[in-house]
Amino acid sequence: MRLVLASASPARLAVLRAAGVEPVVRVSGVDEDAVAAALTDPSPADLVTELAKAKALAVADAVHGEYPDAVVVGCDSMLITDGPTGREVVGKPGTVERARDRWLAMAGGTGELITGHAVVRLAGGTPAKVAQGVEGTVVRFGRITAHELDAYLASGEPLNVAGGFTLDGLGGWFVDGIDGDPSSVIGISLPLTRRLLGEIGVSVVDLWSRGA
Incomplete structure (x- = not known):
C-alpha cells in the first residue's frame, strides 16, 4: 500500500x-475559494478539515487507476490570531504588504495554528473509507526588528505559507516556542495522521519504506 500526499508542500x-514514509506526491488543483464559499459560516476547524477532505478526494479520484490500493492524505492549515477587531483567521498572505502587516500584528504575541487532515483509503480503486480531524498548536512569536522583517519578506518564504511563517525554515528564527505538535506547525501532523489512518484500518508502520 502506498501513501499519496495530496500536496506540493516540500515541508x-x-x-x-x-x-x-516515501509518499507519492500529487497536487489536487482544488479551488479552495469555491470550497470555502460553499460552506455556511464554518468554524476554522470546519474550514480546514473540509479543504483537506476536498483535496484528498480529488487526488483519490485522479490516482485510483494508478494506485488502486492506497491511502491519500489531504492537508490544510490556517492561523488564528487576536486582531484589532477580535479573533482573525489568517491564511497565506500572498503579497509582501499583507505579510508585513501580519508580522507587525503578531510579533511578540501568540497565535493558534489549526491544521486539518483527511485520509481516504482506496480499495480496488474505490474510496472505501474516509476519516478527518483537526489539530491545534499554539505558536509564540518573537519580536522582530525592521531589518530582520525586511530580509525575511525579501526571501519570499512567508508569502505562500499559512500565517506567513514557517517553523522549519527561515521563520524558525522568529518563533520563540510552541505548545503542541511541531509536525503540525510544519504542515502535516504525524500524531493526527496516525490516528486517522487507524480509523480507516491502516497501521502507519505498514507504510514505512524498507530503509526506515
Whole structure:
C-alpha cells in the first residue's frame, strides 16, 4: 500500500520522509475559494478539515487507476490570531504588504495554528473509507526588528505559507516556542495522521519504506 500526499508542500514531504514514509506526491488543483464559499459560516476547524477532505478526494479520484490500493492524505492549515477587531483567521498572505502587516500584528504575541487532515483509503480503486480531524498548536512569536522583517519578506518564504511563517525554515528564527505538535506547525501532523489512518484500518508502520 502506498501513501499519496495530496500536496506540493516540500515541508510536508520532508516530514513524511524523515518519519520513514516515501509518499507519492500529487497536487489536487482544488479551488479552495469555491470550497470555502460553499460552506455556511464554518468554524476554522470546519474550514480546514473540509479543504483537506476536498483535496484528498480529488487526488483519490485522479490516482485510483494508478494506485488502486492506497491511502491519500489531504492537508490544510490556517492561523488564528487576536486582531484589532477580535479573533482573525489568517491564511497565506500572498503579497509582501499583507505579510508585513501580519508580522507587525503578531510579533511578540501568540497565535493558534489549526491544521486539518483527511485520509481516504482506496480499495480496488474505490474510496472505501474516509476519516478527518483537526489539530491545534499554539505558536509564540518573537519580536522582530525592521531589518530582520525586511530580509525575511525579501526571501519570499512567508508569502505562500499559512500565517506567513514557517517553523522549519527561515521563520524558525522568529518563533520563540510552541505548545503542541511541531509536525503540525510544519504542515502535516504525524500524531493526527496516525490516528486517522487507524480509523480507516491502516497501521502507519505498514507504510514505512524498507530503509526506515
